[in-house]
Amino acid sequence: MSGAAGKGGKGSNLRSERERQAPGGSAAVSRFRARYAETDAMGIVHHASYLVWFEVGRTDLLRQLGASYTAFEAAGLRSPVVEMDVKYRSPARYDDPIRVVTRLAETGPARVRFLYSVYREEAPDNLTLLVTGASTHCFLDVSGRPVALRSLPEELRRPLEAATQDSGSGR
Amino acid sequence: MSGAAGKGGKGSNLRSERERQAPGGSAAVSRFRARYAETDAMGIVHHASYLVWFEVGRTDLLRQLGASYTAFEAAGLRSPVVEMDVKYRSPARYDDPIRVVTRLAETGPARVRFLYSVYREEAPDNLTLLVTGASTHCFLDVSGRPVALRSLPEELRRPLEAATQDSGSGR
Amino acid sequence: MSGAAGKGGKGSNLRSERERQAPGGSAAVSRFRARYAETDAMGIVHHASYLVWFEVGRTDLLRQLGASYTAFEAAGLRSPVVEMDVKYRSPARYDDPIRVVTRLAETGPARVRFLYSVYREEAPDNLTLLVTGASTHCFLDVSGRPVALRSLPEELRRPLEAATQDSGSGR
Amino acid sequence: MSGAAGKGGKGSNLRSERERQAPGGSAAVSRFRARYAETDAMGIVHHASYLVWFEVGRTDLLRQLGASYTAFEAAGLRSPVVEMDVKYRSPARYDDPIRVVTRLAETGPARVRFLYSVYREEAPDNLTLLVTGASTHCFLDVSGRPVALRSLPEELRRPLEAATQDSGSGR
Numbered sequence: 001m002s003g004a005a006g007k008g009g010k011g012s013n014l015r016s017e018r019e020r021q022a023p024g025g026s027a028a029v030s031r032f033r034a035r036y037a038e039t040d041a042m043g044i045v046h047h048a049s050y051l052v053w054f055e056v057g058r059t060d061l062l063r064q065l066g067a068s069y070t071a072f073e074a075a076g077l078r079s080p081v082v083e084m085d086v087k088y089r090s091p092a093r094y095d096d097p098i099r100v101v102t103r104l105a106e107t108g109p110a111r112v113r114f115l116y117s118v119y120r121e122e123a124p125d126n127l128t129l130l131v132t133g134a135s136t137h138c139f140l141d142v143s144g145r146p147v148a149l150r151s152l153p154e155e156l157r158r159p160l161e162a163a164t165q166d167s168g169s170g171r
Numbered sequence: 172m173s174g175a176a177g178k179g180g181k182g183s184n185l186r187s188e189r190e191r192q193a194p195g196g197s198a199a200v201s202r203f204r205a206r207y208a209e210t211d212a213m214g215i216v217h218h219a220s221y222l223v224w225f226e227v228g229r230t231d232l233l234r235q236l237g238a239s240y241t242a243f244e245a246a247g248l249r250s251p252v253v254e255m256d257v258k259y260r261s262p263a264r265y266d267d268p269i270r271v272v273t274r275l276a277e278t279g280p281a282r283v284r285f286l287y288s289v290y291r292e293e294a295p296d297n298l299t300l301l302v303t304g305a306s307t308h309c310f311l312d313v314s315g316r317p318v319a320l321r322s323l324p325e326e327l328r329r330p331l332e333a334a335t336q337d338s339g340s341g342r
Numbered sequence: 343m344s345g346a347a348g349k350g351g352k353g354s355n356l357r358s359e360r361e362r363q364a365p366g367g368s369a370a371v372s373r374f375r376a377r378y379a380e381t382d383a384m385g386i387v388h389h390a391s392y393l394v395w396f397e398v399g400r401t402d403l404l405r406q407l408g409a410s411y412t413a414f415e416a417a418g419l420r421s422p423v424v425e426m427d428v429k430y431r432s433p434a435r436y437d438d439p440i441r442v443v444t445r446l447a448e449t450g451p452a453r454v455r456f457l458y459s460v461y462r463e464e465a466p467d468n469l470t471l472l473v474t475g476a477s478t479h480c481f482l483d484v485s486g487r488p489v490a491l492r493s494l495p496e497e498l499r500r501p502l503e504a505a506t507q508d509s510g511s512g513r
Numbered sequence: 514m515s516g517a518a519g520k521g522g523k524g525s526n527l528r529s530e531r532e533r534q535a536p537g538g539s540a541a542v543s544r545f546r547a548r549y550a551e552t553d554a555m556g557i558v559h560h561a562s563y564l565v566w567f568e569v570g571r572t573d574l575l576r577q578l579g580a581s582y583t584a585f586e587a588a589g590l591r592s593p594v595v596e597m598d599v600k601y602r603s604p605a606r607y608d609d610p611i612r613v614v615t616r617l618a619e620t621g622p623a624r625v626r627f628l629y630s631v632y633r634e635e636a637p638d639n640l641t642l643l644v645t646g647a648s649t650h651c652f653l654d655v656s657g658r659p660v661a662l663r664s665l666p667e668e669l670r671r672p673l674e675a676a677t678q679d680s681g682s683g684r
Contacts, residue, residue: 041381051219210554
């Protein structure tokens with residue numbers, strides 16, 4: 001959005017540069033254009049729209065890992081957001097070609113944490129970083145009780161753990 | 172702020188308990204019901220909707236301070252979000268009576284920071300804390316250049332500074 | 343569907359002027375301000391936002407009639423939209439004080455039809471009509487099967503029928 | 514949403530089957546998945562979300578015609594919605610693969626009319642029609658005054674007229 005903000009992560013609530021830039025690991029790349037309905041009277045994409053884009057990225061990453069969110073729901077599980085942090089560096093505008101890169105940063109005993117980078121894709125090799133974010137999620141069963149990661153059905157748990165180890169930040 | 176969920180701020184990205192609990196100062200109270208369109212297939216209010224509610228709170232606080240956001244826009248100024256942190260403790264549901272309490276936490280040389288608490292209002296004296304959040308905003312002129320707080324028109328700057336001093340967290 | 347939009351209903355898909363102006367009958371009045379997130383890059387409220395406002399009006403009307411939509415859901419019923427028509431006359435802008443007037447126009451054997459008028463409320467006695475709309479809804483049980491109006495629980499059916507007769511357009 | 518509603522067009526506000534099924538002409542096909550944020554507590558895509566999808570289709574059609582909406586905006590023009598009609602036949606759900614087919618139905622002296630068909634794409638040759646719609650738009654200059662189609666810049670007017678003639682419903 002301006003000068004200093006772009007310098008990168010000073011005072012960031014994203015836990016570390018390493019976390020953001022983790023090159024290996026499983027990442028999903030989602031591509032679409034900014035919709036008119038997502039803009040606001042400032043002429044830019046409204047800041048809440050990026051959370052929707054993160055969710056698109058999360059959906060794509062989980063599908064790619066073989067543990068789609070629809071499979072979670074079919075197993076009677078929900079995975080609500082418990083924490084969300086976003087840093088806005090530069091605005092997206094209507095019809096901008098957007099690229100969202102989503103990674104699974106870590107899994108705790110009862111939580112998972114995703115990282116997002118949203119770019120404007122001027123050209124395939126010319127990306128401008130617009131927004132970064134991180135979200136933490138728990139797991140709930142149908143009656144709303146927390147479910148530990150190790151209690152998830154194996155076909156859902158294993159891809160999450162594998163993806164976290166890939167990214168080098170699992171614990 | 173209440174209940175078990177509040178025990179901590181442990182690992183919270185809200186900067187301090189003091190900041191969250193600042194008792195004095197100018198606060199706006201916004202009241203409305205959760206809309207159906209704001210829910211999602213989990214049967215709860217979608218996590219991005221709270222950012223819209225924070226914005227309602229911010230609008231109400233600025234109007235109450237005498238420095239409405241429409242006055243900022245009329246002066247050729249914009250105040251985009253540069254950072255947003257949210258903690259989700261308990262979900263809101265369709266038609267819940269919602270109360271948003273918004274405070275101005277601090278002003279820096281070129282930024283302002285708002286704090287939000289979203290409650291379900293079971294009764295006027297029975298509030299359940301659902302979500303807390305904080306947002307940081309800069310100021311831009313019509314050409315998109317940053318504007319320092321001290322360079323804002325006096326009728327907009329003064330209410331912001333006064334509200335911050337009220338809340339005891341100004342610098 | 344065409345012609346001079348402002349001249350009022352010529353060729354309108356709102357079935358009749360009588361329907362729109364029905365003076366008696368049960369009407370709900372909902373009041374709130376246009377939110378920033380509801381605007382778009384044209385600087386006006388995005389056209390899809392009015393459907394959300396209609397839903398606020400519908401919620402308020404049903405509650406006022408004593409047949410709240412949460413009561414429908416508690417009875418295992420859903421009432422999805424099957425048809426929606428909207429005429430946009432003049433745009434709402436950020437922070438405009440909005441008044442939505444909602445009426446129940448008619449009930450068929452298996453459907454209900456609501457009418458909406460959205461105004462900017464310059465002053466209590468100075469309203470500018472911005473948008474009008476109409477929506478038709480059916481009833482479904484938990485398994486997604488249509489439910490006839492006469493098969494609704496009496497405490498939900500009766501207020502709908504009464505409100506329709508009030509408005510003079512029941513059948 | 515079921516049964517009779519699917520039989521097609523009885524009492525439809527879409528002008529004719531011909532209009533809906535016009536096989537020739539310029540049509541845009543937009544493909545994406547239903548987002549979680551677009552669902553509501555009924556577990557289906559919220560009815561206002563389809564207007565956003567229509568807008569995606571309109572954006573894609575205009576770009577394909579060589580008269581992108583960003584070009585309209587760059588020329589100081591806006592094209593707000595003046596009328597919108599939607600028929601909901603069957604619901605979309607989270608992560609459904611969606612196909613929106615958008616056509617330019619006709620141009621009047623000062624208006625254009627788009628038609629939309631939204632499908633779930635079970636497979637490339639297995640589409641389920643979910644929702645149809647039509648929107649009418651006018652043109653405004655920077656000061657908000659209506660602009661006749663014949664007064665549009667030629668590079669914007671000509672593609673609109675050509676696409677309308679293609680579809681066999683121009684006037």
